[in-house]
Amino acid sequence: MTTEPQTMHADEERVRAFMNRVWNAGDLSAIEEFVSTRYTIHSDPGDPWDGQELDREGFKQRLVASRAAFPDLEFEIDDVVCQDSRVALSWTMRGTNSGSLAGHAPSGSRIEAKGLTIYYVDAGRLTGHRQVVDRLAIVQQLRLTR
Amino acid sequence: MTTEPQTMHADEERVRAFMNRVWNAGDLSAIEEFVSTRYTIHSDPGDPWDGQELDREGFKQRLVASRAAFPDLEFEIDDVVCQDSRVALSWTMRGTNSGSLAGHAPSGSRIEAKGLTIYYVDAGRLTGHRQVVDRLAIVQQLRLTR
Numbered sequence: 001m002t003t004e005p006q007t008m009h010a011d012e013e014r015v016r017a018f019m020n021r022v023w024n025a026g027d028l029s030a031i032e033e034f035v036s037t038r039y040t041i042h043s044d045p046g047d048p049w050d051g052q053e054l055d056r057e058g059f060k061q062r063l064v065a066s067r068a069a070f071p072d073l074e075f076e077i078d079d080v081v082c083q084d085s086r087v088a089l090s091w092t093m094r095g096t097n098s099g100s101l102a103g104h105a106p107s108g109s110r111i112e113a114k115g116l117t118i119y120y121v122d123a124g125r126l127t128g129h130r131q132v133v134d135r136l137a138i139v140q141q142l143r144l145t146r
Numbered sequence: 147m148t149t150e151p152q153t154m155h156a157d158e159e160r161v162r163a164f165m166n167r168v169w170n171a172g173d174l175s176a177i178e179e180f181v182s183t184r185y186t187i188h189s190d191p192g193d194p195w196d197g198q199e200l201d202r203e204g205f206k207q208r209l210v211a212s213r214a215a216f217p218d219l220e221f222e223i224d225d226v227v228c229q230d231s232r233v234a235l236s237w238t239m240r241g242t243n244s245g246s247l248a249g250h251a252p253s254g255s256r257i258e259a260k261g262l263t264i265y266y267v268d269a270g271r272l273t274g275h276r277q278v279v280d281r282l283a284i285v286q287q288l289r290l291t292r
Contacts, residue, residue: 003264009229009251013289015164015240037210043224043260044258045210045271045280045282045283046280046282046283058274062242064185078276079232079276081227081228081229081230081232081233081234081264082227082229083227083228083229084227086225087227088234088264090189090276090278100173101277113191114189114191114278115278116262116263116264116276116278117262118234118236118262120226121208121264125222130224130225130262130284131262132191132260132261132278132279132280133278133280134191134278134279134280134282135280135281135283136192136281136282136285137191137192137281139282
């Protein structure tokens, strides 16, 4: 809220570029550039891959599944905190549920939800994350029965 | 995940002490020491005070209401990221729902949920936060009907 750094931290730059290229544009060919060969989901309640270690193929499958449910998926970054190879992101996701999600037929609903993530970065590549998504907001907007 | 700082950042120390004294111990007399006269909840979906500016009396009411629903409420800190007066915390909350919550009778359930918060700190006092709580986990464990 007070002092802004003069130059953006290299890890913050990498995570912002990762969010744009990989999550927002859905560019599968960018995974190798941004994601480590071993990617650990330390904690991500409700995510089908919570607690798992993914190789790049696993990461690709997770991205494809997420974007299949919401093909116009977009993350807007609200704030960033960066220290010692960790980058915390506060974000808002928006997307239209035009593909099936966890066995539910597409609802066509436009949804918006908040989340916060800590990404772990090593030598410019992401090695994993901790994340909390406001899943209740998504469930309510999709009118799922949990 | 790699380098640990030799000394803990002063803002991180303050936020850790705030979590212990104010949230875990429920020490109302500590609010003046840790919380600014104006505390802004920038974003906290589902929180009754989401989007509001609180004075210390308002902050106290929010604390009292939260701990009334879960008198043994406790936050365990899983990771911290600190930069330029912002402190991001990944945490796990645990508590027994032995008081009423948002008009629902006490369920007696023991609950556990993850959350992530960015706290804003100015001269040692907290001026506000952004937060995402895994509300769906809480709703499911309390068997609420939303």
